[in-house]
Amino acid sequence: MGCCFSAPLKIKAESPPRNGLNSNDGSKEENDPSGLSGKVSSSSMLLTPQSEDEILEATNLKNFAFNELRTATRNFRPDSMVGEGGFGSVFKGWIDEHTLAPTKAGTGMVIAVKRLNQESNQGHTEWLTEINYLGQLSHPNLVKLIGYSLEDDHRILVYEFVAKGSLDNHLFRRASYIQPLSWNIRMKIALDAAKGLAFLHSDEVDVIFRDFKTSNILLDPNYNAKLSDFGLAKNGPQGDKSHVSTRVMGTFGYAAPEYIATGHLTKRSDIYSFGVVLLELMSGKRALDDNRPSGEHNLVEWAKPLLINKHKISQVMDARIEGQYSKREAKRIAHLAIQCLSTEQKVRPNIEDVVRSLEHLQDSNHTQINGHSSTSNSTPISSLSPSPLRT
Template identity: 55%
Template sequence: MSSPASAAGQMLSQPNLRVFSFSELKAATRNFRSDTLLGEGGFGKVYKGWLMGINGERTVIAVKKLNSESTQGFQEWQSGINFLGRLSHPNLVKLLGYCLKGVELLLVYEFMAKGSLENHLFGRGSAVQPLPWDVRLKILIGAARGLAFLHASDRKVIYRDFKASNILLDGSYHAKLSDFGLARMGPTASKSHVTTLVMGTDGYAAPEYLATGHLYVKSDVYGFGVVLAEMLTGLRTIDVNRPNGKEKLVEWIKPHLTDRRKLKNVMDSRLEGKYPSRCALQIAEVSLDCLENEPKNRPSMQEFVETLERIDGATT
């Protein structure tokens, strides 16, 4: 692993990214005050910040302050810059810049006003509005386009951590993939897969990856299928508080995804029945295709983008 200093030297060659000073980000987040905290992950905290422009206008930003004491924190910082510094797409969160100051590692992103898909699906309380069906479909199509773009890029980027909490929403509910800390370059022409230490989130990781550490582009497709199942049911992929046999969503939901009547029984109650049942069944079938045990049996993300756009077109 390269040192933070040498890594920073390599990063500076990326003209798209701004190098922020630590004092600038400290001021923007009011010294990382607790009331600016947007969220917390395994390797760092994300704060809301405000940058003052030349003309006095303020830009809202999200500042990720990574845990510099962990190797993973540094690797996540470096991956974020390596991938988002080079890739640009409407369905990827925009990385504005970074900061390296002593042991401090920070990433600066565009601010996503509506937070994460996870919060909208599973959050409770008056501040959380249930997502209507058409908005759910819009979010899925955006997330699918983001993944398809990564898979089609020069070195087939494998996202490796596709989940509801990594799908962020702007003020108009446009979906953007965030958090590239676990992303990897895909296999070369001579190899079918990349072998890595198994990391990711329980419940979303593909079976072949958990069993062997072999990572395929199609491993992301499995995670997409899990998110589809969550979106249909409004249930988390793993919940130990559910009745016996239902703790793991994918295992018990599969038989319900092929039958309209069975599907109706497991649909998210917060939709209040306001969804086209034929469209829901088609989404359920897409989810099943994603959840195939064999990677080669799962269609590509580009195929899923086209299928979802077709389903959406038929309902509008």
């Protein structure tokens, strides 16, 4: 894995008062087995700020003036807004690919501009965390952060624009004119996302993502998947410690049971979340949905008893993609999901094993995706562009 070293500068960012946050609304607090190249700014570990109010200004991030981003988004016009949430709003903008100066709409490089709501206390710590992690990390399966703006009360993040948006939107939207994601695309997305996690979990990076879910997986025009939203990320346990003790934050339905019960966070917590997303890819159903029949509200609780019976796996699979996979493939994915979703975290596979299992499933065969050839061992990185993050 390639590395680059830089001596970051520290910037003080005044923090507004913090609200107590909880996990039930998705609010937030605070060796590459794939063969894909990745970079981290330190040769041995991620550099961390000395306080939660410091930005590590990596040399590859641009500190934008607020007026530059106002021009790039046409003054944050409502018709430029492409997303909205608790953090604030996300706007589409345009900048010059080389100088990063704002350009006329429709020219240059498309960007996603995520603007923290000035009237909300939510998001300041996440804003800093996002900068301090993505400012040091680079990988084809992580969304690319271009820069940020810290001017007066304005706190803004600037990303490449990922054209197809989140996996959540593609997997769960229901309309007659929407084609469901094919089995091959779903398995490609699972493998790409696993490779992103493998990079984060590697000894060199040693980061726990802590909020792995479908809305934090973005898709480019070729359905290459990129992990986004690093506001909850944490460094892995240090020394001889087995876990990181932290406030329980994240999203119900995805968080590992032992983490919810104890606040003890490990990389295996991410593996559980991966298992939930794998189950969502298999079934086309959300992790939690009160609109489903009684007994089916919680996808994991409903599906696990079915997955352990090879004759009932078909009851879990998305009926819209029936016939696109073999019984053997369904059994293998079901087995992998069960392993990832084990209530005993030590039984869960590590992410390198998950990557190998998914690569073996694809059997290194070329798959045609919307006219583009893709293999299980490579992720095309032409046309990298990122979409608005779900806020």
